[in-house]
Amino acid sequence: MTQLENQPITVSPMDEFNQTLVENLHPSHWKNPQPERCYNLVVIGGGTAGLVTAAGAGLLGGKVALIEQNLLGGDCTNVGCVPSKALIRSSRIAAAVGIASEYGIPVPESVKADFSVVMEQMRKVRSQISSNDSAARFQEEFGVDIFLGKAHFSSSQTVDVRGEKLRFKKAVIATGSHPIIPQIAGLETAGYLTNETVFSLTKLPESLAVIGGGYIGCELAQTFQRLGSKVILLQRGDQVLKRSDIEVSDLIQEVFAREGIYTVLNADIKRIESEDGKTIYYDVLGIEEQSTVDEIIVATGRQPNIKGLNLEAVGVKSDPKKGIIINDYLQTTNPNIYAVGDVCMESKFTHAADAAARIVVQNALFSPLGIGRKKLSSLIIPSCAYTDPEVAQVGITEAEILQKPEKVKTFYVPLSDIDRACIDRQTNGFAKVHVRHGTDKILGATIVSAHAGEMINQITLAMVGNVGLRTIANTIYPYPTQSEVIRKAADKYNFTWLKGWVKKLASIWLSWQR
Numbered sequence: 127m128t129q130l131e132n133q134p135i136t137v138s139p140m141d142e143f144n145q146t147l148v149e150n151l152h153p154s155h156w157k158n159p160q161p162e163r164c165y166n167l168v169v170i171g172g173g174t175a176g177l178v179t180a181a182g183a184g185l186l187g188g189k190v191a192l193i194e195q196n197l198l199g200g201d202c203t204n205v206g207c208v209p210s211k212a213l214i215r216s217s218r219i220a221a222a223v224g225i226a227s228e229y230g231i232p233v234p235e236s237v238k239a240d241f242s243v244v245m246e247q248m249r250k251v252r253s254q255i256s257s258n259d260s261a262a263r264f265q266e267e268f269g270v271d272i273f274l275g276k277a278h279f280s281s282s283q284t285v286d287v288r289g290e291k292l293r294f295k296k297a298v299i300a301t302g303s304h305p306i307i308p309q310i311a312g313l314e315t316a317g318y319l320t321n322e323t324v325f326s327l328t329k330l331p332e333s334l335a336v337i338g339g340g341y342i343g344c345e346l347a348q349t350f351q352r353l354g355s356k357v358i359l360l361q362r363g364d365q366v367l368k369r370s371d372i373e374v375s376d377l378i379q380e381v382f383a384r385e386g387i388y389t390v391l392n393a394d395i396k397r398i399e400s401e402d403g404k405t406i407y408y409d410v411l412g413i414e415e416q417s418t419v420d421e422i423i424v425a426t427g428r429q430p431n432i433k434g435l436n437l438e439a440v441g442v443k444s445d446p447k448k449g450i451i452i453n454d455y456l457q458t459t460n461p462n463i464y465a466v467g468d469v470c471m472e473s474k475f476t477h478a479a480d481a482a483a484r485i486v487v488q489n490a491l492f493s494p495l496g497i498g499r500k501k502l503s504s505l506i507i508p509s510c511a512y513t514d515p516e517v518a519q520v521g522i523t524e525a526e527i528l529q530k531p532e533k534v535k536t537f538y539v540p541l542s543d544i545d546r547a548c549i550d551r552q553t554n555g556f557a558k559v560h561v562r563h564g565t566d567k568i569l570g571a572t573i574v575s576a577h578a579g580e581m582i583n584q585i586t587l588a589m590v591g592n593v594g595l596r597t598i599a600n601t602i603y604p605y606p607t608q609s610e611v612i613r614k615a616a617d618k619y620n621f622t623w624l625k626g627w628v629k630k631l632a633s634i635w636l637s638w639q640r
């Protein structure tokens with residue numbers, strides 16, 4: 127998110143919900159406090175990473191200052207997870223209504239989403255949630271000094287905000303990321319939306335091009351199609367959700383095609399002309415094609431917010447693409463300055479920022495001489511794309527398995543083997559659980575299912591607690607649940623050793639009984 131210094135913050139449309147949002151997250155009446163003589167921690171950026179760092183350090187009794195230039199809560203609350211998942215919820219209901227007659231509940235075809243109400247409901251939910259991140263709460267509940275304004279380092283012991291110098295023992299950079307805008311001729315003139323503007327729409331675009339088939343692109347493409355737009359998804363590479371294995375990408379693409387989304391892989395966008403609508407000219411493997419739409423969403427990846435922080439002056443090295451360079455303890459090249467969240471981490475997720483922020487509190491404040499420091503690499507970070515079906519993953523990736531296939535054994539169960547998935551008519555998906563060869567140690571999993579984001583937590587918990595697949599096989603799951611797909615994968619593991627010497631011994635024993 128970007129906002130000019132010294133201008134009142136507004137979030138369009140400025141209805142009662144967005145007014146509450148702004149009053150919680152960047153109150154117009156806010157007076158920055160008188161700075162302490164010296165802070166244990168000065169945190170720059172009040173998104174998830176900064177808020178969790180500041181709250182943790184404040185709760186433990188530290189003198190903490192948190193500086194935010196725009197809305198506290200950062201991308202997640204304002205222009206990321208929260209609004210996107212609120213729209214996804216409405217779009218799933220729209221999709222359910224669309225197939226209701228297959229379940230014996232006929233609904234007139236004229237029933238369609240009311241986009242302005244969908245957006246209003248999203249704004250309402252977002253404003254309610256925003257009280258968790260409010261300036262007042264952080265000041266009162268966690269004892270954090272909240273400074274609103276743009277921060278930069280003025281020396282290796284001080285950060286400047288609105289002319290005030292905040293002196294620190296340790297500082298944390300948690301400034302997040304912003305969308306990359308590709309160099310496409312005519313894009314600026316045509317105009318486009320990003321995650322920073324799309325949630326301010328009040329009118330549904332009749333037709334929409336989404337550029338980029340990653341997390342944001344796939345989630346928004348399906349959402350808008352289900353809410354009534356005609357969507358074309360233009361992805362540069364040869365698969366959507368490119369960090370997933372090809373089987374997953376193909377499955378999602380098939381679902382998109384069934385729902386009417388026109389997905390173009392290997393799209394090389396040449397130029398955009400804006401006369402009657404926005405006409406996108408693109409090549410696919412040498413053949414030129416074109417599509418005219420009302421709106422364009424750009425979702426082509428992220429770039430770190432590092433400009434204007436005066437990093438060079440304090441010895442903090444950064445890379446324009448990767449962001450701030452950190453070691454495994456989240457320390458920058460200046461040992462008194464840490465970084466956390468999207469500005470420095472490959473895993474750009476709210477839960478990753480949250481988990482890493484807890485490490486920063488420990489490492490920056492409670493690890494004298496490095497004793498008791500925690501490592502970023504020790505975290506097991508799951509992920510979930512909230513398409514329908516959802517795509518959740520944890521641990522070892524398919525690409526890593528391909529590098530050493532002999533070391534990994536995979537147990538695969540399609541959802542069509544699971545009674546509850548059949549009953550729900552949600553059989554499009556599967557669970558794949560990977561273990562270390564010859565053992566039941568879980569190395570990772572991929573789950574594609576309507577509820578994959580909820581289901582993957584069982585695997586993550588097992589990995590964190592070092593619980594093997596054999597224990598999962600011994601766990602009773604209520605019947606019928608879709609989570610049984612995980613137990614079935616564990617049963618498959620059990621069959622591998624049951625088939626061997628156990629079966630031989632059992633048959634000898636049983637032959638004696640006859």
Ligand SMILES: Cc1cc2nc3c(=O)[nH]c(=O)nc-3n(C[C@H](O)[C@H](O)[C@H](O)COP(=O)(O)OP(=O)(O)OC[C@H]3O[C@@H](n4cnc5c(N)ncnc54)[C@H](O)[C@@H]3O)c2cc1C
Nearest residue numbers: 171173174175195200201206277301302467468474475476
């Ligand atoms: C559309 C979308 C959907 C998403 N959905 C999910 C999801 O479902 N699940 C999930 O886990 N993740 C999701 N993410 C990712 C998630 O939002 C980010 O990983 C997370 O917000 C990162 O938190 P952060 O604190 O590192 O950065 P941010 O949230 O970007 O916060 C950084 C803050 O720093 C402030 N700042 C920057 N520079 C300065 C400065 N100089 N002075 C003062 N303040 C400054 C910014 O204004 C901002 O508020 C989504 C992202 C997007 C865009």
Ligand SMILES: NC(=O)c1ccc[n+]([C@@H]2O[C@H](COP(=O)([O-])OP(=O)(O)OC[C@H]3O[C@@H](n4cnc5c(N)ncnc54)[C@H](O)[C@@H]3O)[C@@H](O)[C@H]2O)c1
Nearest residue numbers: 308338339340341342343361362425426427474510511512
């Ligand atoms: N459910 C979630 O957890 C969730 C949801 C949304 C976003 N996020 C986070 O936000 C990050 C950013 O999301 P994102 O979707 O912008 O990035 P992304 O890296 O996931 O995907 C960007 C895609 O755009 C494509 N691309 C790049 N340039 C292009 C061009 N010129 N034409 C066509 N395609 C092009 C890339 O090949 C890539 O597949 C994600 O990596 C994720 O960490 C998470």
